[in-house]
Amino acid sequence: MKLNKYIDHTLLSPDATEAQVEEVIKQAIDNHFHTVMINPYWVAKTHKALEGTDVVTATVIGFPLGATTTAAKVFETEQAIKDGVDEVDMVMNIGEMKGKNYDKVADDIKKVVKVAHNANKVAKVIIETALLTDDEITKASKIVADAGADFVKTSTGFSTRGAAVHDVELMSAVTKDTTTEVKASGGIHTTEEAEAMINAGATRLGVSHSMQVIGKE
Known part of the structure; x- marks a missing residue:
């Protein structure tokens, strides 16, 4: 399986330096991520x-x-678009999801998706599966799909764990007949792990260890 075009080559460390960003850019260009x-x-x-x-x-x-205001998320999206972004991965309001305030969760997502889509940009929504029950993963995935987002994404990589095959299976079951796809992100370190996520239904992968995953490290 050729994995390159599945991969969002990721560097989100708070201490990432300009030199490290430049290296990630070079790796992405050289390997066609x-x-x-x-x-x-x-x-x-x-x-x-x-x-x-x-x-x-x-x-x-x-x-x-995901706990910033909707207005802040919208502003961040608008600024990123001005700076030349092509795709945005927003974090949903996880606390409101846990509190069953689904209308607020949906409104937050819809407003960011609208800004992205008005500029012809791809919008992904991170639901942070590590913090959700199976039922909540299913419900959140439906909210994301109903909001018209391009992808529902498992994880930030900054919570208690990253993606799991089971998460992807649950999300894919919801989105299979919609235009929303599934992105698995967090904790993918090997070719085998990447392929397992794709086989479970993911069409995009968020990977920090991309060179290792494609067998070049």
């Missing part, structure tokens, strides 16, 4: 560096907790 996924501060630099390549720029919104 789908995106470079970096924090919002690095979007403009990354977008410029990727011009003329087959790799696009992605960033995170409301990251990593």
Whole structure:
């Protein structure tokens, strides 16, 4: 299985330096990954560096907790678009999801998705499966799909665990007849783990250890 184009080559460490961002960009270009996924501060630099390549720029919104206001998430999205982003991965309001305030969860998502789609950008929604029950994963995936997001995504990589095959199976069961796809992210370190996520229904992978996953490290 050729994994390169499944991969969002990810560097979201709070201590990531400019030199490390440049190295991730180079690796993505050389290996034809789908995106470079970096924090919002690095979007403009990354977008410029990727011009003329087959790799696009992605960033995170409301990251990593999802507990910023909707207005802040919308502003972050608008700023990222101005800086040249192609794809945004927002974190849903996990606390409101746990509290069963589903209308508030949906409204938060819809407003970010609308901004992204109005600019012809891809919108993904991180539901942080590590903090949800199976029923909540299913419900959250439906909310994301109903909101028209392009992807529902498992994890930030900053919680108690990353993606699990079971999570992806639950999410895929919800989205299989919709236009929403599944992104597995967090804790994917090997080719075998990556392929297991794809076999479970993921069409995109968020990976920090991309070189290892494609067998070049």
